[in-house]
Amino acid sequence: MDSRLSARALVELLGFWRTSEPAYDALADGIRLLCLDNRIAPETALPAERELAVALGISRTTVAAAYRALRSTGHILSRQGSGSVTRPLGRTTAARWFDREGIDLQQASPPAWPGLPGVIAEVAASATALVSRSGYDILGHAGLRAAIAERCTRQGIPTIPEQIMVTNGAQHALNLIASTLLRRADRVLIETPTYPHAAETFRRSGSRLVGVPVEVGHGWDVDRAAQAFARTAPALAYLMPEFQNPTGRTMTASERTAFARAAHDSGSMLLVDDTISDLVIDAGERPxxxxxxxxxxxxxxxxxxxxxxxxxxxxxDVIRRLRAARASHDLGTPDLEQAVATRVMVRLDEILPQRSALLRAGRDALVAALGAAVPGWSVPQVHGGVALWVGLGAPLSSALVMDAARHGLHLSAGPRFAVDGGHERHLRIPFTAEPRELERAVDILAASWATVSADISHLEPGTPALSEALV
Known part of the structure; x- marks a missing residue:
């Protein structure tokens, strides 16, 4: 059965959607962005034309034209008697709206470590030994698990191989944890803003999310967190204490103590995401x-x-539960990739300084370019991680992302990282690309900012979109 999105909910998701384009084009683009960001899931029924027109304060003809434009690009399908429903988006569908060529900063992912091809070649040379095994390994190779355990221990987390399960990436790990350890309607405490795929994973398990704010300038709201733990007794709390995605903040010692105490008192499990914790740019003492x-x-x-x-x-005992449940999901991580990972793990002390230098060059170039091109924006100072959580000073993140995409720059709007809505005043800008590419990206952003910020003045006072924008 299709899920259904009310007109009120869609208006909240759209935020400031009006631009200098014709209204039906601007509305269609706003809905497309929500689909591409997965803030509107596939097979979701959109509001009826009349209902949405009333909620937005525009004519039904405008909404009808926007829905026709969405049908023409394959974003929605209209069914007689059932209204309009969003469709799963493939590369072809996305390309019909925006040309995906250009600068893609939606994925905050650095290029591959330059030494990786050599490691893959070494592993390939030993392929005969690899294929002599069965290829099915639910827990992971003993050597890789030992290497991971040894690195955890060196980082101050005493670990033995029996406490490690190898997975097909961190996202696969989160899915396995959620499906195994959570029950429908369990509460999960989560930062907001946060890593969006984690929030989607917990929602898909049927969990109810409890958001705790984290801000660039102030860190985690430990008072609200303590209240949330005490009031809701969450089954799980998902946190990224090192270079939090997207804010780049790192928890202080006192914040860590507060969260550990609150979780203990409420009987909640703490789930820490360490995927970015090694990406240190500026050396310094870490809690x-x-x-x-x-x-x-x-x-x-x-x-x-x-x-x-x-x-x-x-x-x-948790690893045993996960092992028992995993066979219904998959039968283990591929042997070839585990063999590569085993060789890489023992070279991380060599690899990480190179990554640090790459990220430092990107961060410094991005900070300098933003300061020169859009001095009114609030650019945070981060000491690691992969992105900046930039304050725009106005709730125009989605409109800015849409305009920039028309000029070949692809980003995710602030609300993509929200748990309960909001964050239209922020934009995540990764610094994982080459400095020159980041400087070109800022040129596009500055031009788009001039366009979308000027568009506010084109709206008549009192319109719902304008009222929303000026809050």
Whole structure:
């Protein structure tokens, strides 16, 4: 059965959607962006034309024209008697709206470590030994698990191989944890803004999300977190304490203590996402690791996104539960990738300084370019991670992303990272690309900002879109 989106909910998702384009084009683009960002899931029934027109304060003819434009690009399908329903988007569908050529900063993923091809060649040379095994390994290779456990121990988290399960990346780990350890209607405490695919995973498991704010300038709202733990007793709390995605913040020692205490008092499991924790740009003293029942990590950011190897670190009894449940999902991580990962793990002390230098060059170029081109924006100071969570000063993130995409720059709008809506005043800009590409991206952003910020003045006072924009 299709899920149904009310007119009120769609208006909240759209935020400031009016631009200097014809209204029906601007509305269609706003809905397309929500589909591409997965803020509107496939097979979702959109509001009836008349209902949406009333909610937006525009004519039904305008909504009808917007729906026709969406049908023409394959974003929605209209069924007689059932209204209009969003469709799953493939590359062809997306390309009919925006040419995907250009600068793609939707994925905050650095290029592959330059030494990786050599490691893959070494592993390929030993292919005879690899294929002598069965190829099915639910827990992961013993050597890789030992290497991961040894690295965890060096980072202040004493670990033995029996506490490690190798997965097909961190996202696979989150899906396995959610489907195994959570029950429908369980509450999950989660930062907002946050990594959107984690929020989607917990929602898909039937969990109810409880958002706790984290801000660039102020960090985690520990008072609200303590209240949320006490009031809702979440089954799980998902946190990214190191270079939090997207804000780039790192938890202070006192914030870690507050979360650990609140989770303990409420009987909640802490799930820490360590996928970005190794991406240190500026050396400095780091607080002790946040104690957690479960941790997930991967090599996607530190080595290459195409090396789909991650892991779960948990007590042995939790690993046993996950092992028992995993066979219904998949039968293990591919042997070839595990062999590559085993060789890479023992070279991380060599790899990470190179990644640090690459990310430092990108960050510094991006910060300098933003300061020169859009001095009114609030650009945070981050010491690691992969992106900046930039304050725009006005709720125009979605409109800015739409306009920039028409000029070949692809980003995710602030609301993509929200748990309960909002964040239209922020934009995540990854600094994982080459400095020159980032400088070109800022040129496009500055031009688009001039366009969308000027568009506010083109609206008549009192219109719903304008009222929303000026809040």
């Amino acid at each position: 002790a690791p946040l104690p957690a029942a479960i941790r997930v990590g991967s090599l996607a950011k530190s080595v290459w996104g195409g090396l789909r190897v991650g892991w779960i670190r948990a007590d042995a």
